Amino acid sequence: MTRRTEFDQHLNALKEQLVEMGTRVEHALAGAMDALQKIDVDMAKKIIQDDVEINRLEGQITDIGSRLIATQQPVAKDLRRILAAFKIASDLERMADLAVDIAKVVPRLEGQQLIKPLIDLPRMAETVQTMTYESIQSFIHENVDLAYKMSKDDDAVDTLYNQILHEMFSLMLQDPKSSNQVMQLMFVGRYIERIGDHATNIGESVVYLVTGSRPDLNA
Amino acid sequence: MQALIDIDQLDLYYGDFQALKKVSLDIPEKAITAFIGPSGCGKSTLLRTLNRMNDMIPGTRIEGSIKVSGKDIYSSDVDVETLRKKVGMVFQQPNPFPKSIYDNVAYGPRLHGIADKQRLDEIVESSLRAAVLWDEVKDHLKRSALGISGGQQQRLCIARALAVEPDVLLMDESTSALDPISTLKIEELAQELKKRYTIVMVTHNMHQAARVSNQTVFFLNGEVIEYAETEKLFSNPVDSRTEDYISGRFG
Numbered sequence: 001m002t003r004r005t006e007f008d009q010h011l012n013a014l015k016e017q018l019v020e021m022g023t024r025v026e027h028a029l030a031g032a033m034d035a036l037q038k039i040d041v042d043m044a045k046k047i048i049q050d051d052v053e054i055n056r057l058e059g060q061i062t063d064i065g066s067r068l069i070a071t072q073q074p075v076a077k078d079l080r081r082i083l084a085a086f087k088i089a090s091d092l093e094r095m096a097d098l099a100v101d102i103a104k105v106v107p108r109l110e111g112q113q114l115i116k117p118l119i120d121l122p123r124m125a126e127t128v129q130t131m132t133y134e135s136i137q138s139f140i141h142e143n144v145d146l147a148y149k150m151s152k153d154d155d156a157v158d159t160l161y162n163q164i165l166h167e168m169f170s171l172m173l174q175d176p177k178s179s180n181q182v183m184q185l186m187f188v189g190r191y192i193e194r195i196g197d198h199a200t201n202i203g204e205s206v207v208y209l210v211t212g213s214r215p216d217l218n219a
Numbered sequence: 220m221q222a223l224i225d226i227d228q229l230d231l232y233y234g235d236f237q238a239l240k241k242v243s244l245d246i247p248e249k250a251i252t253a254f255i256g257p258s259g260c261g262k263s264t265l266l267r268t269l270n271r272m273n274d275m276i277p278g279t280r281i282e283g284s285i286k287v288s289g290k291d292i293y294s295s296d297v298d299v300e301t302l303r304k305k306v307g308m309v310f311q312q313p314n315p316f317p318k319s320i321y322d323n324v325a326y327g328p329r330l331h332g333i334a335d336k337q338r339l340d341e342i343v344e345s346s347l348r349a350a351v352l353w354d355e356v357k358d359h360l361k362r363s364a365l366g367i368s369g370g371q372q373q374r375l376c377i378a379r380a381l382a383v384e385p386d387v388l389l390m391d392e393s394t395s396a397l398d399p400i401s402t403l404k405i406e407e408l409a410q411e412l413k414k415r416y417t418i419v420m421v422t423h424n425m426h427q428a429a430r431v432s433n434q435t436v437f438f439l440n441g442e443v444i445e446y447a448e449t450e451k452l453f454s455n456p457v458d459s460r461t462e463d464y465i466s467g468r469f470g
Contacts, residue, residue: 212454
């Protein structure tokens with residue numbers, strides 16, 4: 001079989017950049033949650049600073065992909081691979097921004113005690129972190145089953161999110177003075193839930209890449 | 220769209236070698252259909268059967284049928300000259316006659332008995348206009364056709380084909396000897412011509428097929444592997460062999 005060595009090398013480079021972006025997003029989320037639980041402002045600042053690198057990677061993916069389109073005229077699945085990479089990079093960039101949003105909550109809680117030990121939020125974050133990892137794996141291996149798994153995992157995340165909201169509401173009613181912190185934690189839940197939605201989008205991009213049709217996994 | 224050319228279970232042999240195997244295709248009128256595939260896949264052979272150019276190759280034998288406007292072009296009562304008037308052809312290398320630009324275009328009509336000067340003038344002008352060459356050559360129609368550029372010569376050959384009022388225009392790699400600008404001109408011309416003619420083109424340039432045609436047929440080893448709307452074939456082909464070929468991962 002004729003191989004398109006040059007083209008395939010660049011496609012691999014594209015994949016590698018996406019894996020690195022994905023890994024950085026996982027770390028950003030894990031780090032932000034860790035900083036939140038410890039109310040560690042320095043750790044949170046580090047997460048915010050590191051976001052620059054994720055933005056830079058997104059730019060690089062756009063550069064490699066557009067160069068490939070301009071010089072190699074990819075068609076069919078080759079073209080969808082690049083289009084999917086663009087979309088996935090943009091989802092990952094948003095996910096990283098949401099991790100930054102979580103980190104930004106930390107300085108607002110500085111000097112406070114958490115009203116309760118965090119249990120469901122870290123659980124949600126762990127699930128979403130796994131989703132992030134698996135969504136990238138589904139792209140690398142063009143694994144549609146794994147892509148569709150995002151939809152199920154996202155349902156679990158949504159259920160957890162609703163549970164957290166109810167709990168937070170009752171906490172706020174019990175102790176109105178805690179409402180500021182409760183609001184902040186509700187936002188954190190919202191940010192994590194949004195990251196899960198983006199991981200689901202990545203799953204959709206993978207299904208599109210493999211089949212050429214667009215499913216709605218967020219439904 | 221209505222099918223103008225109806226190819227049914229066509230087998231073609233060059234001696235013992237079977238170049239086309241059970242090819243069945245409906246080619247719609249007033250549209251551009253592109254044949255793509257690797258060398259030796261049978262695409263040019265099939266194109267040449269459409270105006271019986273293969274008749275000239277000794278040892279050629281065909282089975283099955285090809286109908287143009289419902290008429291079997293291989294039936295014994297078909298006059299091949301009339302068929303070739305109806306189904307014109309433009310080749311890979313521009314092949315103008317060593318005559319004036321005017322005489323090149325007037326050649327066919329004269330051959331078919333038109334002698335009236337004014338009538339010939341009209342045909343020459345309208346054909347050159349249809350081939351988007353008129354403005355470039357109108358002031359020196361009496362000059363030799365060999366003196367104009369390759370791209371102009373190819374458009375002259377198209378004008379010459381149009382002068383006998385064909386229904387179908389076959390283009391066999393008609394831009395492969397041309398520079399990119401001339402190629403784009405011919406491609407744009409093809410878009411204009413398809414409003415009035417049925418165009419079938421063979422091209423090695425897949426991106427040309429993707430840019431220009433309405434339908435694309437992918438051939439491999441004398442067989443039709445996939446026949447689809449061009450947009451569909453180049454974005455989401457059904458057969459993995461088509462995908463391999465159009466992605467350049469073939470062979």
